[in-house]
Amino acid sequence: MKRAYRPTNARNQAHKVKLAALAIYSAGTMTCAVCGFADIRALSIDHIANDGYKEHKNSRGGNNLAWKLKREDYPPGFQVLCLNCNWIKEHERRQREGRSHK
Numbered sequence: 001m002k003r004a005y006r007p008t009n010a011r012n013q014a015h016k017v018k019l020a021a022l023a024i025y026s027a028g029t030m031t032c033a034v035c036g037f038a039d040i041r042a043l044s045i046d047h048i049a050n051d052g053y054k055e056h057k058n059s060r061g062g063n064n065l066a067w068k069l070k071r072e073d074y075p076p077g078f079q080v081l082c083l084n085c086n087w088i089k090e091h092e093r094r095q096r097e098g099r100s101h102k
Contacts, residue, residue, distance in 0.1 A: 014066070019067040021045055026080040034089075037082035045069070046081040050093050 022030055022043055031038045033046075044064055046052070069078065081089065 006012050017070055018066045021069050021074065021078075022080055024074045025078050031080070032082035032085050033079045033086040034081060037084070038061075043080050044083060044086055046079050046089065048077050048079050050089075062080045 001085060022045070025045060026033065026043075029038075030040060030042070032042070032043060037043070069075065
């Protein structure tokens, strides 16, 4: 008999930290700042100033950013975007810089 999936305590804690960051950076709406999309499975934290590459250099991925924001008491400079709007923002940034995805 197959066991029902149960996230580990670490996963539960990481999920709670991500939800807290989403709530704070969306002013409690839990929606994308651009389009209003509200499915939390596709919401992410975005660097408003497009300087996320600095975070990624030292990041191990996953919810590392959410934990960092919590440790730093949720500093300004971040917003909630859905994955589509986040991708569009990144694509437009690369176009402005004369680079594009291949």
